[in-house]
Amino acid sequence: MSTVGKQGTPSRRARTHRISEWLDRQSSTLFITPAVVLILVFSLFPLVASLIIAFSRFRLRAGSYQVRWVGFKNFEKQFFGSEQFHFLGTFKGMSVLGWVVATVAGVLILYWLYRYCRQKFWWLGFIGRIISALMAFGLVLLFSATLLSGHQFGTLGVTLFYVFVGCSLQFAIGLGLALLCAQPIRGRTFFRVVFFLPLMITPIGIGYAFRMLADTTKGPFSPAWQWVGLGDFAWSTDPWAARLFIVIGDSWQWIPFVFIILLAALENIPKDHREAAEVDGASGWQIFREITWPQLLPVAATVMLIRLIEAFKLVDLPNIMTAGGPGIATESMSLHSYFAWRSLDLGQSAAIAYLLLITTVVICVSFFNYVVLGRLRQGNA
Amino acid sequence: MTAVRKKISRRRTPLQWLFEAPSIGKMAPGTAVFVYGLLLFWTLVVLFPLYWVLITSFKTALDVNNGPVFLPWVDFTPSLHAWRELLVIDYEDTLRSYINSIVIATLSTALCVAVGSMAAYALARITYKPKFGNILLFVLAMLGGCYVVWKAGVDWKIAMTAAFAIWFFLLKSVGRFFKKSVGNGDILFWMISQRILPPIVTVVPIYMMFQNLKMLDTHLALILTYTVVNLPIVVWLLYDFISGIPIELEESAQLDGASRFRTFWEIVLPLAKPGLAATTLLVLILAWNEYILAVFLSTSNAQTIPILVAAMNAGERGILWWSMCVVIIIMIIPVVFMAILLQRFISKGVLLGAVKG
Numbered sequence: 001m002s003t004v005g006k007q008g009t010p011s012r013r014a015r016t017h018r019i020s021e022w023l024d025r026q027s028s029t030l031f032i033t034p035a036v037v038l039i040l041v042f043s044l045f046p047l048v049a050s051l052i053i054a055f056s057r058f059r060l061r062a063g064s065y066q067v068r069w070v071g072f073k074n075f076e077k078q079f080f081g082s083e084q085f086h087f088l089g090t091f092k093g094m095s096v097l098g099w100v101v102a103t104v105a106g107v108l109i110l111y112w113l114y115r116y117c118r119q120k121f122w123w124l125g126f127i128g129r130i131i132s133a134l135m136a137f138g139l140v141l142l143f144s145a146t147l148l149s150g151h152q153f154g155t156l157g158v159t160l161f162y163v164f165v166g167c168s169l170q171f172a173i174g175l176g177l178a179l180l181c182a183q184p185i186r187g188r189t190f191f192r193v194v195f196f197l198p199l200m201i202t203p204i205g206i207g208y209a210f211r212m213l214a215d216t217t218k219g220p221f222s223p224a225w226q227w228v229g230l231g232d233f234a235w236s237t238d239p240w241a242a243r244l245f246i247v248i249g250d251s252w253q254w255i256p257f258v259f260i261i262l263l264a265a266l267e268n269i270p271k272d273h274r275e276a277a278e279v280d281g282a283s284g285w286q287i288f289r290e291i292t293w294p295q296l297l298p299v300a301a302t303v304m305l306i307r308l309i310e311a312f313k314l315v316d317l318p319n320i321m322t323a324g325g326p327g328i329a330t331e332s333m334s335l336h337s338y339f340a341w342r343s344l345d346l347g348q349s350a351a352i353a354y355l356l357l358i359t360t361v362v363i364c365v366s367f368f369n370y371v372v373l374g375r376l377r378q379g380n381a
Numbered sequence: 382m383t384a385v386r387k388k389i390s391r392r393r394t395p396l397q398w399l400f401e402a403p404s405i406g407k408m409a410p411g412t413a414v415f416v417y418g419l420l421l422f423w424t425l426v427v428l429f430p431l432y433w434v435l436i437t438s439f440k441t442a443l444d445v446n447n448g449p450v451f452l453p454w455v456d457f458t459p460s461l462h463a464w465r466e467l468l469v470i471d472y473e474d475t476l477r478s479y480i481n482s483i484v485i486a487t488l489s490t491a492l493c494v495a496v497g498s499m500a501a502y503a504l505a506r507i508t509y510k511p512k513f514g515n516i517l518l519f520v521l522a523m524l525g526g527c528y529v530v531w532k533a534g535v536d537w538k539i540a541m542t543a544a545f546a547i548w549f550f551l552l553k554s555v556g557r558f559f560k561k562s563v564g565n566g567d568i569l570f571w572m573i574s575q576r577i578l579p580p581i582v583t584v585v586p587i588y589m590m591f592q593n594l595k596m597l598d599t600h601l602a603l604i605l606t607y608t609v610v611n612l613p614i615v616v617w618l619l620y621d622f623i624s625g626i627p628i629e630l631e632e633s634a635q636l637d638g639a640s641r642f643r644t645f646w647e648i649v650l651p652l653a654k655p656g657l658a659a660t661t662l663l664v665l666i667l668a669w670n671e672y673i674l675a676v677f678l679s680t681s682n683a684q685t686i687p688i689l690v691a692a693m694n695a696g697e698r699g700i701l702w703w704s705m706c707v708v709i710i711i712m713i714i715p716v717v718f719m720a721i722l723l724q725r726f727i728s729k730g731v732l733l734g735a736v737k738g
Contacts, residue, residue: 020640027641031503034496035572035612042587042609043575048527049586067531177423183416184408193721194424197431200716202670204687205709208694209430212437212702220433220449252430278402313579316672320691334581338673346585353582364577 054354058346074351086328086336087352089146089153098144105140109133132366135359155328155336155352156359158243162332163311163363166247166254171304173251174258179288181259182266192263199256207320210249214321239329242322246330249317254310258303265299266292301372308367312360333359431713438463438706445702463703475689479711481679482686485600486668489607493668494661496608497615498623498653500572502645504565504616505623506631511568514559515552522548537593569620576613584677591678598682606674611664618663622656623649662719669716686712 023030054075057068078087094102116129139160146153181191198206212218214235216225225233235241269292277287315334318324324331324339331339333356340349399411408416436452437445439459450456467475503509526544530537591602626649634644650657672687679685684692686708693705 023642024640028503028507028509031499031507031641031645032509032568035500035616038496038605038609038612039572039575042606043578043583045523046583046586046590047578048524049589050582052527052531053585177420180416180420183412185416185420191420191424194427196720197427197717200666200670200720201431201713202672202687202690202709204670204672204690205434205712206430208690208700208702208705208709209434212433213430218446218448220429220451222449252426309577313581315581334579334673337581341585350582350585353579353585356579357577357582360577360579 050350050353053346054350056347058350070347074347075355077348078351078355083348085152085154087154087156087355088142089157090151091145092151093149094145095149098148101148102141102144105144106137109137128365128369131362132370135362135366152239152327152329155331155333156355158329158331159312159314159333159356159359161243162247162250162314163308166250166311166314167304167307169247169251170254170258170307171300174255175262175300177255177259178262178266181263192260195259196256198253199260201253203253203316204320206249206253207317210245210252211321214245236322237326239326242326242330246314246317246321249321250311250314254307258307261299261303262296265296269295298372305364305368305372308364309360312356312364434706434709437702438710440703442703463701463707467704467707475708475711478684478686478689481600481683482669482712485603485607485683485685486665488600489604489611489668490661490665492604493608493611493615493664494657497612497660498619498650498657499645500612501616501619502623502649504569504572505620506628507565509565509568510562512556512559513561513563515556516563518551518555519548522551569616573613573617575609576617580610580674584674588677597678598680600683602678603675603683603685606678607668607671610671610674611667614667615660615664618660619653619656622653626652658722662722666716666719669712 053067055069055071057070057073058066077083084091110133113129113133116126142153142157145151146157177195181188181195185191213220216222216230216233216235233241235245273291274287277291282290313334314332315338318330318332318335319338322330324335328336333352337349337352337356340346340352398409400409402409402412436459439453439461440450440457441460441462444450444457453459522544523541525547526537526540529535529544530540587606588597591597591599596602630648630652631644634648635641639647670687671685672691675683675685675688676691679688690705690708690712693701693708
């Protein structure tokens with residue numbers, strides 16, 4: 001009774017009371033419903049709709065659109081048809097090196113599966129591992145047939161290049177900076193704020209800023225380029241230089257994220273362990289390997305998972321810095337899908353987006369299961 | 382112990398003096414040079430692009446095109462022409478985009494944090510046991526609705542209401558016979574995993590949905606989309622934060638007869654303030670900088686600032702570097718203030734808790 005106010009006629013008071021009581025009884029539903037509804041409408045419905053579009057040919061007409069079911073045609077076109085060079089790359093026979101790498105990878109993956117079967121067999125775990133193994137083998141095969149055989153690879157390869165090279169670079173530099181900042185230095189707050197800055201800047205701005213910096217004739221480093229003798233070199237016409245520049249731009253933005261979280265983790269490690277080891281005469285490397293690294297690992301694995309997830313979405317930097325060029329050399333899958341949408345080929349666009357989703361999910365879930373959870377399991381054991 | 386160490390330290394070779402720490406919590410001179418050198422180098426790496434953007438905004442077309450000039454007043458005379466063009470002569474377009482960005486970013490953040498904190502609280506404190514069968518029925522009902530809309534051309538509002546009604550009826554009648562249920566952890570995982578979705582996968586249907594509702598190029602469309610895109614982050618960070626709050630306070634409040642809403646509003650939210658602040662600022666920055674969704678969902682009326690930046694490339698005169706740099710700078714300024722605010726919370730390790738998993 002205490003929750004009811006003193007104003008109002010008895011009937012009105014009773015009514016407010018009834019409403020508030022009903023609200024309280026329904027509170028468990030009311031708390032979570034908005035989030036669930038929002039996700040259902042804006043994530044799940046589009047996901048299903050996108051799948052339908054991926055299986056159809058979609059034409060925008062004046063004021064309306066026309067849908068025709070075409071089955072797997074859109075996907076077929078990406079894998080085997082006229083878009084194969086764009087999505088997977090050009091295949092013209094495999095080099096010896098390609099065969100060797102593919103064989104070695106295949107044997108390793110089979111051994112990994114065999115080892116799992118020997119340990120403890122759980123059919124769901126086995127299916128998951130089969131999927132991961134197939135994906136891994138497919139990607140190795142793709143790289144050995146394109147990159148290692150001297151042919152161009154398509155947007156799938158470019159996306160993976162961004163993800164793996166970018167994430168490794170960001171992790172290495174982010175960890176290095178965090179370790180430096182964890183030293184007993186003055187002005188840690190200053191460094192922290194400054195190092196944090198790039199994360200706040202819009203990717204569009206970063207794209208254009210790096211385009212200016214990279215200009216070998218008008219950019220700030222052009223005297224240096226001229227001095228080296230590369231004054232005429234245009235990085236945007238060389239596939240590898242262009243890809244590398246996009247990775248550098250992306251890393252410039254995301255290193256702060258890795259840095260800030262790893263630094264917080266480092267500061268959270270109790271000091272006495274390290275000091276005890278120092279007193280016992282352990283070297284810096286030993287302290288890092290035996291004390292810091294094991295305690296850092298769970299956080300590091302999760303940070304890398306977040307970075308992996310975000311890296312697959314990379315679209316604005318290549319769009320701004322090179323518009324996917326030269327040719328298709330810097331086109332990520334998101335950008336590929338965006339270009340397809342812009343040319344009003346919605347079916348292709350959705351099909352590419354779905355392929356991206358499948359790749360992302362398989363790789364991220366594999367990473368989560370074998371690295372993040374694997375570490376936790378080891379830690380608990 | 383310390384006496385022994387001191388004795389040893391007095392008899393050190395120059396190399397040891399350079400690289401071995403004299404005592405715990407101090408650095409040897411050689412190490413210090415190395416550490417500060419690298420830190421300053423990285424400071425330069427971070428600040429130089431920003432500096433370049435800043436001085437380019439004061440350059441004329443001639444300064445930019447005739448090769449690099451580095452120092453204002455030394456190499457070139459700074460000119461305010463780009464600033465004047467964007468902020469005085471052509472201020473309407475800039476101001477509109479700026480206000481659009483502010484409105485969209487703040488409202489979507491507010492909505493996102495409100496919805497997300499409620500969900501996070503609910504998942505941390507209330508036990509949910511939705512039956513697996515009911516979820517399956519729901520998905521089937523919705524798919525059926527979609528199928529009817531698609532094949533028979535029924536109006537989507539009618540079809541969806543009917544599908545929902547059928548599901549509700551089944552829930553109340555058949556629902557109680559299902560046994561298997563999912564737990565809070567599964568719901569949490571489902572919500573967080575939404576972040577894996579690349580925006581490109583969902584944006585085309587969202588575009589068509591808003592087109593159908595005649596809501597393309599409106600603020601509301603962008604606000605709702607940003608809210609959903611950032612919701613997983615809020616739920617994830619706040620779930621961890623709220624789980625860390627001692628439950629006894631809430632229990633005693635509930636014993637005193639406070640409703641769940643009051644407990645949430647008057648006890649949980651004030652205690653979760655640091656987490657809320659960090660999450661809010663993070664989501665605000667993400668919404669402020671978002672580009673690809675804005676490209677799809679806005680054309681002129683709801684144009685945000687990142688689109689304005691990209692628009693400096695669309696003219697016939699090539700890229701207007703100086704104007705673009707002005708826009709980038711006015712875009713960065715509020716965010717830098719946030720960075721300084723945010724660093725206080727981040728140094729407390731608010732984000733760390735969630736990452737530890």
